[in-house]
Amino acid sequence: xxxxxxxxxxxxxxxxxxxxxxxxxxxxxxxxxxxxxxxxxxxxxxxxxxxxxxxxxxxxxxxxxxxxxxxxxxxxxxxxxxxxxxxxxxxxxxxxxxxxxxxxxxxxxxxxxxxxxxxxxxxxxxxxxxxxxxxxxxxxxxxxxxxxxxxxxxxxxxxxxxxxxxxxxxxxxxxxxxxxxxxxxxxxxxxxxxxxxxxxxxxxxxxxxxxxxxxxxxxxxxxxxxxxxxxxxxxxxxxxxxxxxxxxxxxxxxxxxxxxxxxxxxxxxxxxxxxxxxxxxxxxxxxxxxxxxxxxxxxxxxxxxxxxxxxxxxxxxxxxxxxxxxxxxxxxxxxxxxxxxxxxxxxxx
Amino acid sequence: xxxxxxxxxxxxxxxxxxxxxxxxxxxxxxxxxxxxxxxxxxxxxxxxxxxxxxxxxxxxxxxxxxxxxxxxxxxxxxxxxxxxxxxxxxxxxxxxxxxxxxxxxxxxxxxxxxxxxxxxxxxxxxxxxxxxxxxxxxxxxxxxxxxxxxxxxxxxxxxxxxxxxxxxxxxxxxxxxxxxxxxxxxxxxxxxxxxxxxxxxxxxxxxxxxxxxxxxxxxxxxxxxxxxxxxxxxxxxxxxxxxxxxxxxxxxxxxxxxxxxxxxxxxxxxxxxxxxxxxxxxxxxxxxxxxxxxxxxxxxxxxxxxxxxxxxxxxxxxxxxxxxxxxxxxxxxxxxxxxxxxxxxxxxxxxxxxxxxxxxxxxxxxxxxxxxxxxxxxxxxxxxxxxxxxxxxxxxxxxxxxxxxxxxxxxxxxxxxxxxxxxxxxxxxxxxxxxxxxxxxxxxxxxxxxxxxxxxxxxxxxxxxxxxxxx
Numbered sequence: 001x002x003x004x005x006x007x008x009x010x011x012x013x014x015x016x017x018x019x020x021x022x023x024x025x026x027x028x029x030x031x032x033x034x035x036x037x038x039x040x041x042x043x044x045x046x047x048x049x050x051x052x053x054x055x056x057x058x059x060x061x062x063x064x065x066x067x068x069x070x071x072x073x074x075x076x077x078x079x080x081x082x083x084x085x086x087x088x089x090x091x092x093x094x095x096x097x098x099x100x101x102x103x104x105x106x107x108x109x110x111x112x113x114x115x116x117x118x119x120x121x122x123x124x125x126x127x128x129x130x131x132x133x134x135x136x137x138x139x140x141x142x143x144x145x146x147x148x149x150x151x152x153x154x155x156x157x158x159x160x161x162x163x164x165x166x167x168x169x170x171x172x173x174x175x176x177x178x179x180x181x182x183x184x185x186x187x188x189x190x191x192x193x194x195x196x197x198x199x200x201x202x203x204x205x206x207x208x209x210x211x212x213x214x215x216x217x218x219x220x221x222x223x224x225x226x227x228x229x230x231x232x233x234x235x236x237x238x239x240x241x242x243x244x245x246x247x248x249x250x251x252x253x254x255x256x257x258x259x260x261x262x263x264x265x266x267x268x269x270x271x272x273x274x275x276x277x278x279x280x281x282x283x284x285x286x287x288x289x290x291x292x293x294x295x296x297x298x299x300x301x302x303x304x305x306x307x308x309x310x311x312x313x314x315x316x317x318x319x320x321x322x323x324x325x326x327x328x329x330x331x332x333x334x335x336x337x338x339x340x341x342x343x344x345x346x347x348x349x
Numbered sequence: 350x351x352x353x354x355x356x357x358x359x360x361x362x363x364x365x366x367x368x369x370x371x372x373x374x375x376x377x378x379x380x381x382x383x384x385x386x387x388x389x390x391x392x393x394x395x396x397x398x399x400x401x402x403x404x405x406x407x408x409x410x411x412x413x414x415x416x417x418x419x420x421x422x423x424x425x426x427x428x429x430x431x432x433x434x435x436x437x438x439x440x441x442x443x444x445x446x447x448x449x450x451x452x453x454x455x456x457x458x459x460x461x462x463x464x465x466x467x468x469x470x471x472x473x474x475x476x477x478x479x480x481x482x483x484x485x486x487x488x489x490x491x492x493x494x495x496x497x498x499x500x501x502x503x504x505x506x507x508x509x510x511x512x513x514x515x516x517x518x519x520x521x522x523x524x525x526x527x528x529x530x531x532x533x534x535x536x537x538x539x540x541x542x543x544x545x546x547x548x549x550x551x552x553x554x555x556x557x558x559x560x561x562x563x564x565x566x567x568x569x570x571x572x573x574x575x576x577x578x579x580x581x582x583x584x585x586x587x588x589x590x591x592x593x594x595x596x597x598x599x600x601x602x603x604x605x606x607x608x609x610x611x612x613x614x615x616x617x618x619x620x621x622x623x624x625x626x627x628x629x630x631x632x633x634x635x636x637x638x639x640x641x642x643x644x645x646x647x648x649x650x651x652x653x654x655x656x657x658x659x660x661x662x663x664x665x666x667x668x669x670x671x672x673x674x675x676x677x678x679x680x681x682x683x684x685x686x687x688x689x690x691x692x693x694x695x696x697x698x699x700x701x702x703x704x705x706x707x708x709x710x711x712x713x714x715x716x717x718x719x720x721x722x723x724x725x726x727x728x729x730x731x732x733x734x735x736x737x738x739x740x741x742x743x744x745x746x747x748x749x750x751x752x753x754x755x756x757x758x759x760x761x762x763x764x765x766x767x768x769x770x771x772x773x774x775x776x777x778x779x780x781x782x783x784x785x786x787x788x789x790x791x792x793x794x795x796x797x798x799x800x801x802x803x804x805x806x807x808x809x810x811x812x813x814x815x816x817x818x819x820x
Contacts, residue, residue, distance in 0.1 A: 005533035008790045012537050015794055016544065020801025186807045187556070190762055191755075198754035200747075207755070210748050214567075221568040221733075 042139040046085075046102045054108055055083030057348070060095050061116030063088040064274045067327035068116075069337045077341050080348075083110075087136050091128040092121060093148055094136040096254035101142045104265050111349045113262065114270040118326065120293060122271070123243050123253035125151040147257060220324055244289060246296035259304045268349050271301055272340075273310040275317045276326045282318045307347045350390040352596045353550055360387065365603060373528050377502040380604075384507035388471075395469040398434070399505055405430055406479040407500045410486040410493040424487045428480060435476045439468055443671030471511030473668055477635055479504055482518040484639055491519050499525045506606070508597040512590070514611040514631035521606070529605030537793070539602030544797050546595030548766065548804045553588035555809035556763045557581045560756045565727060572740040573753025579724045580757050584764040586723065587615065590629070614771045616719070619711040620693070621685040624719055632668070636661050654690075659683040669726070674734060678725040685718045766803070 050058075057080060059065060065086040075082045085098050095115065103113065121127060129137060129152055137148070195204045243252070250256045262269045273294065278284040286294075294310060301308045311317055316339070321332035328336050350357050364383045371379055389396035409427035413420040436444075442464055452459050482504075485491045494500040503522045564570055564578025594611040601608045611630050618624035625633045644657040659680070666679020728734040761768075 004787075005537075008787075009533045009537045012540060012790070012794050012797070016540070016797045016801055019794075019798035020805060023798060023802035024805040187809075190807075191759065194755050194758040194762055198751060198758045200751060200754070202751060207748075207751055211752055211755075214748070214752060215563055219568060220566045 040139070040141070043101060043142060046098070046140060047106050050083065050102055050106045050108050053081065053083045056080040056111045057114060058083045058085065058103060058110045058112075059114045059116065060084075060098060061086045062090040063327060064118060065116040067323070067329075068274065068333065069340060070333070073334065073337050074341060077337060078345070080111075086116075087139075089128050089133050090136045091124070091133065092117075092254045093125055093129050093152065094140060096258055097137060097140040097142075097145065097148065099258055100145075100261055101140050103267070104261060109265070110267060112268040112270055114272055114344070115258075116272050116274055118274055118276060119290065120243050120246075122255045122297070123246060123248075125253050127242070147254075151252075151254065243293070246293045246300065248300045259301075259306060262306075263304070268305075268307075269301075270307040270344065270347065271309070272344070273308075273312060274326065275311045275314065277322050278317070278319050280319060282315055284312050286312065309343060311343075350387050352593065352600075353547055356390070361600065368604060369531055374498065376529065377498050377525055380502045380507070381498070381505060384502070384505040384510060387507040388505065388510060392467065392469070398438075398469055398472065399475065402431065402434070402475065402479050403497075403501045403504050406483050406504070407494065407497055410483050411495070413483065413487050414493040420487055424483065427483050431476050431480050431483075435472060438472060440667075440671045474513045474515055475504060475510060477515050477632075477668075478517075481515070481635060481639060482522070485518055491522070494518070494522060494526075496526070506601070508600040508604075508606075509608055512593045512597070513629075514594060514597070514609050515635050516609060516631065520609060524606050531605060532602075535602045535605075535607075537790075539599040541793055541797050542595045542599030542602065544800050544804070546592040546597075546599060548800045549588040549592035549595065551804055551808040553763050553766060554585050554592060556807070557585045557588070557760050559809070560759050561585055561727070564756060570737070570740070571745040571749040571753075572742040573745055573750045574756070575724070575737045575740060576720075577753035577756035577760070579720050579727065581760040582727045583616070583720055583723050584760045584767070586726075587612070588764065588767060614774070616716060617712070617771055618715050618719075619708055620715055621682060621689050621718055624715055625682070625686075632665070636665050640664055655687050658686055658690075662686065672729050673731045674725050674729050677731070677734070678722050681722050681725055682718075685722075766800075 059069070059071075059082060061084075063086070065084060066088065069084075071082045071084045085102070087094065099113065103110070115122070141148075192204065195207060199207075247253070248256055250260075259269060261267075276284050294312075298308045298310070317336075321328050321336065323329035350360060360383075364379075368376055368379060368383075385396045385399070388399060405427060409423055412423045416423065445462060449459060482491075482494075482500075486493045494503070499522065503516075503518065503525045506516075506521075506525075509516060558581075561578050561581035564574045564581065567574060570578065591612040594608075598608045598610075609631055613627040613630065615624055615628035618627050641657055641661040644660060645653055646657060647654050662679040662683030663676060664679070665682070666675045666677070669675040669678070724737060725734060728737060
């Protein structure tokens with residue numbers, strides 16, 4: 001009995017992980033990368049948009065940008081053509097791909113490219129690249145980008161991240177980043193099934209469109225920020241690869257590659273760090289670690305002839321200007337646009 | 350440290366490997382060290398509070414046993430110390446703010462202070478576990494533990510430290526005092542529970558949370574959206590909390606311990622009382638034994654029983670958090686229990702008159718009551734809560750109904766493993782007595798493979814802490 005129980009446990013211990021992983025690999029969908037190594041429809045759209053706009057300045061960012069400024073008012077205010085590439089939830093990986101595959105490829109030579117970012121986002125390559133966020137990378141990718149694949153893969157399989165590495169290897173058998181994300185596909189299928197079961201005569205796409213508008217930023221409650229998880233740098237986030245110290249190594253982030261590409265193509269870069277939501281005293285608390293990180297980032301960027309702005313300690317950006325989280329309210333947008341122009345104007349080529 | 354992290358996996362593999370090489374005494378000492386490391390992994394100072402509670406209760410219980418004439422005095426002192434610590438960390442701001450609001454009503458201009466206190470995770474759980482031990486010693490139901498090492502390891506046992514189950518010394522402490530043997534069958538069952546718990550957390554809770562958060566993030570959600578969001582929360586909180594318990598029980602089994610069952614298909618309940626026999630069982634029993642029964646329980650005049658029920662549930666609500674919505678939630682369940690009790694009394698006459706009351710009707714009514722409670726639980730802003738209750742189903746666009754239907758369907762589809770489990774568990778349980786047999790092994794292994802594959806395929810990339818960590 002005891003011997004049998006022993007072998008049963010051993011068998012269970014070996015068979016379950018192997019069986020689970022084998023099933024996972026069998027059911028995870030794969031992509032034909034060779035077939036996709038062409039300019040996608042979306043990428044072509046981006047290239048055409050940029051070429052037709054032929055802007056003086058390109059501003060790249062995420063929802064921090066879209067909730068602060070819009071191209072038309074800043075173009076009108078400055079008398080120069082501003083072009084925005086801003087997608088909610090976009091991250092440094094998507095920004096790098098846009099810079100490389102759209103800006104450089106388009107041969108549109110802007111007078112400067114301005115990046116909007118928060119905290120350590122510029123040197124956090126694995127931030128927002130999976131699941132729902134993968135779409136941001138997909139729309140600006142061009143086949144398999146070796147650098148992206150390399151930076152998105154966790155460090156070599158040490159004991160600590162062996163499981164994570166194995167999982168990625170299994171999930172993404174065709175080249176890590178560009179194979180279909182199994183979970184995203186599962187969610188899509190399940191969502192489609194739920195939509196079909198509750199269609200009541202309406203098309204899926206119509207409902208998705210309505211949902212997108214029903215849950216847009218303007219429809220969300222203003223106190224949402226209080227319920228969102230706090231980005232506290234004291235929390236150990238090593239699993240997600242959040243950098244604690246600034247490291248300009250090309251092996252660690254997309255930032256040095258962006259700067260290299262810009263240098264090679266003669267495009268001046270400006271980096272604009274936005275102020276995260278302040279407290280009632282209009283001060284945004286920062287850890288010592290964060291202050292050191294930003295100070296090092298500034299020194300490095302300036303040594304590479306980039307311009308760096310940080311509005312974090314600016315008391316004129318007050319809590320009343322914020323809507324939810326770190327987003328600025330619609331009412332404060334014109335004021336903020338003016339503020340931005342005044343700050344950036346003297347440094348623009 | 351959270352269970353569904355690589356950190357915990359590495360930690361547990363290390364603990365497990367060393368633990369079984371040690372003698373019982375060393376095992377307990379090692380468990381204490383491991384548990385303190387686990388608890389203080391992110392915020393180190395929390396360990397100090399745990400150590401203080403351990404010492405206080407250990408010596409208080411001994412004093413109660415050694416000095417029977419002064420035991421009341423000791424009990425009063427230790428309960429004041431335990432609940433005082435809990436109150437000062439968890440409820441201080443809440444009480445001060447409410448006093449401030451009352452003062453404000455009188456016209457006096459006074460701004461209440463607000464202290465930035467990081468509430469230690471699991472403080473409500475281990476404080477209750479510790480208090481139950483002292484009270485049990487006071488009542489003479491158990492002997493005071495004479496070995497600090499045993500007691501400390503019992504109180505800080507890492508699998509159940511931060512979110513229960515709230516164990517009793519009579520069940521758990523004795524396990525620390527005995528020699529433990531590695532049981533191959535229990536270890537396998539433990540692994541199975543861990544996989545099932547991970548699946549519940551990563552596949553069900555984290556995925557359903559997306560729809561729930563969306564509905565509650567709207568500034569003006571309509572009737573179908575808020576109630577479908579509540580249904581999502583209903584699935585999420587059960588999957589999330591029971592996942593924690595399953596993983597805790599599984600981890601404990603691998604270390605040779607048996608933790609109590611904390612959930613028994615709560616949504617299959619056919620009355621509010623039945624729900625509380627199935628939901629967070631360890632907390633329900635704690636309140637029954639240390640609040641409800643000492644208040645008089647269900648003996649005496651009806652008015653007294655109603656009072657006892659209401660006090661118990663009000664306190665149960667307050668235990669969950671220093672916020673009015675939790676108090677409302679507790680009160681709501683108290684009212685539901687009282688009304689159901691009255692209906693139950695009239696039921697025989699009613700049943701005679703109507704023939705029968707279908708079980709399905711009782712189940713549906715209970716489910717609705719529970720969900721109304723979940724809305725109170727989820728919405729912490731009482732003004733908004735009131736707005737939600739005022740939403741009319743008639744003044745809603747067809748599109749909102751469709752989204753509500755979609756959210757509800759997504760909750761049902763993601764929650765399908767829970768439904769299947771509820772339907773199959775009785776059959777599975779019939780296997781367990783002979784769980785060393787090969788057919789059972791094959792069945793368990795196949796199910797575990799399917800669950801693991803499902804977890805890998807369907808896990809949400811965005812995960813969060815377990816909901817009950819905040820309490």
